[in-house]
Amino acid sequence: MAPVGGVAGGSRSAACCAVLLAAVLFFSAPATTEAYDSLDPNGNITIKWDIISWTPDGYVATVTMFNYQQFRHISAPGWQLGWSWAKKEVIWSMVGAQATEQGDCSKFKSAPPHCCKRDPTIVDLLPGTPFNQQIANCCKAGVIKTFNQDPGNAASSFQISVGLAGTTNKTVKMPKNFTLKAPGPGYTCGRALVGRPTKYYSSDGRRVTQALMSWNVTCTYSQFLAQKTPTCCVSLSSFYNDTIVNCPTCSCGCQNNITRPGSCVNDNSPYLQSAINGPGKLTGQPLVQCTSHMCPIRIHWHVKLNYKDYWRVKVTITNFNYRMNYTDWNLVAQHPNFDNITKLFSFNYKPLTPYGGRINDTAMFWGMKFYNDLLNQAGPLGNAQSELLMRKDSETFTFQKGWAFPRRVYFNGDNCVMPSPDDYPWLPSASPLTKQPWTLPLLVFWTALATLLAYYV
Numbered sequence: 001m002a003p004v005g006g007v008a009g010g011s012r013s014a015a016c017c018a019v020l021l022a023a024v025l026f027f028s029a030p031a032t033t034e035a036y037d038s039l040d041p042n043g044n045i046t047i048k049w050d051i052i053s054w055t056p057d058g059y060v061a062t063v064t065m066f067n068y069q070q071f072r073h074i075s076a077p078g079w080q081l082g083w084s085w086a087k088k089e090v091i092w093s094m095v096g097a098q099a100t101e102q103g104d105c106s107k108f109k110s111a112p113p114h115c116c117k118r119d120p121t122i123v124d125l126l127p128g129t130p131f132n133q134q135i136a137n138c139c140k141a142g143v144i145k146t147f148n149q150d151p152g153n154a155a156s157s158f159q160i161s162v163g164l165a166g167t168t169n170k171t172v173k174m175p176k177n178f179t180l181k182a183p184g185p186g187y188t189c190g191r192a193l194v195g196r197p198t199k200y201y202s203s204d205g206r207r208v209t210q211a212l213m214s215w216n217v218t219c220t221y222s223q224f225l226a227q228k229t230p231t232c233c234v235s236l237s238s239f240y241n242d243t244i245v246n247c248p249t250c251s252c253g254c255q256n257n258i259t260r261p262g263s264c265v266n267d268n269s270p271y272l273q274s275a276i277n278g279p280g281k282l283t284g285q286p287l288v289q290c291t292s293h294m295c296p297i298r299i300h301w302h303v304k305l306n307y308k309d310y311w312r313v314k315v316t317i318t319n320f321n322y323r324m325n326y327t328d329w330n331l332v333a334q335h336p337n338f339d340n341i342t343k344l345f346s347f348n349y350k351p352l353t354p355y356g357g358r359i360n361d362t363a364m365f366w367g368m369k370f371y372n373d374l375l376n377q378a379g380p381l382g383n384a385q386s387e388l389l390m391r392k393d394s395e396t397f398t399f400q401k402g403w404a405f406p407r408r409v410y411f412n413g414d415n416c417v418m419p420s421p422d423d424y425p426w427l428p429s430a431s432p433l434t435k436q437p438w439t440l441p442l443l444v445f446w447t448a449l450a451t452l453l454a455y456y457v
Contacts (some may be wrong), residue, residue: 001080039408040352045069047064047189047219048063065156069413074182076143078182079183080183081123083119090105099117141378176192189219213452231252235298243425251295252296264289312388319378332352334361346373
């Protein structure tokens with residue numbers, strides 16, 4: 001038998017090793033929050049920095065941002081791209097974008113550069129910019145669409161002339177510490193990596209040229225970094241149950257006029273218009289209608305009709321934000337019967353197959369151009385709705401246990417708060433005992449009482 005002291009010593013050694021391993025894992029963990037979405041596992045925004053010519057003191061580059069996310073776009077007021085120079089570079093000029101600040105250019109006696117800051121911030125130009133200040137894919141106010149909705153507008157570009165930089169592939173230094181705001185936080189960008197030179201095709205397709213050098217930067221999105229609270233919620237109802245399951249209380253925050261004065265306003269308030277035009281209007285701060293959930297967006301899923309071979313669902317999107325019109329919005333939902341969508345009314349639709357086509361249970365919806373692609377601010381017109389007709393699968397279809405309701409819902413790329421499954425509308429014949437908790441105890445009580453009375457009488 002091993003001595004007791006040896007066993008104790010071994011236990012202490014194992015404990016010390018475990019503590020050391022935990023410390024190593026903790027301190028070696030990445031400092032940023034990694035972004036991963038199971039419905040869009042490969043989604044990212046890729047920035048390509050292509051040097052197309054050398055200048056006496058630097059180079060000219062074309063910078064392009066490609067949106068490779070399936071259902072997340074960059075909306076107004078648009079993107080802001082930033083970085084830090086590796087040396088003492090300056091921006092002599094730009095086409096298709098501009099730096100928000102010039103910085104200190106006092107050391108230049110004549111013709112000062114466009115920007116002298118060590119960490120410039122770049123924004124897109126507005127539509128209507130003169131043609132001599134434009135390049136392809138520029139001047140859209142920083143708005144980048146999703147590839148599924150509008151592939152022709154899923155990229156944004158500008159041209160930049162950099163000075164006080166290297167003039168060869170060996171002496172030039174790539175920028176570092178890239179940041180992307182769209183328009184607020186949420187994106188984390190990696191290091192700039194040297195990639196294969198980008199190739200350019202002539203208009204007739206008969207000649208190919210390529211960049212002198214190309215860098216790639218990948219930026220991924222995290223909803224946890226973007227905002228502290230959710231931005232949307234889901235409510236449910238059905239034809240077979242009178243219960244309307246509202247969004248969970250305080251889904252996107254709670255009403256509190258003490259700590260958050262002016263965070264919401266009632267739709268019948270006489271001060272509604274003055275509240276809309278308040279201080280938060282210029283910064284885009286949401287002003288939502290006072291509700292129990294306090295979300296800017298609510299998606300309502302209603303199981304409407306049941307046919308022999310089909311069933312019908314009505315989806316309604318309601319805007320409770322008085323300061324936001326959602327342009328080119330999109331909705332993503334997950335349901336096992338989406339592989340049998342037969343007909344869709346007033347929405348565009350595309351199936352998403354994040355699992356390589358093996359499972360088709362995720363669908364992306366968006367509005368029709370010039371009809372309902374604009375979701376108006378809160379009010380009588382602040383909603384969009386559609387109906388889905390789906391064929392039943394005899395092996396899986398059921399109305400029991402909440403099967404008819406979606407598993408997950410996203411609006412504009414953000415995951416919406418779902419009600420608890422315990423609260424879903426149930427079939428009348430399949431209602432759980434928790435809905436009527438006193439039924440069984442009362443039945444037992446009256447049965448026992450009747451038995452006792454019969455015995456003594």
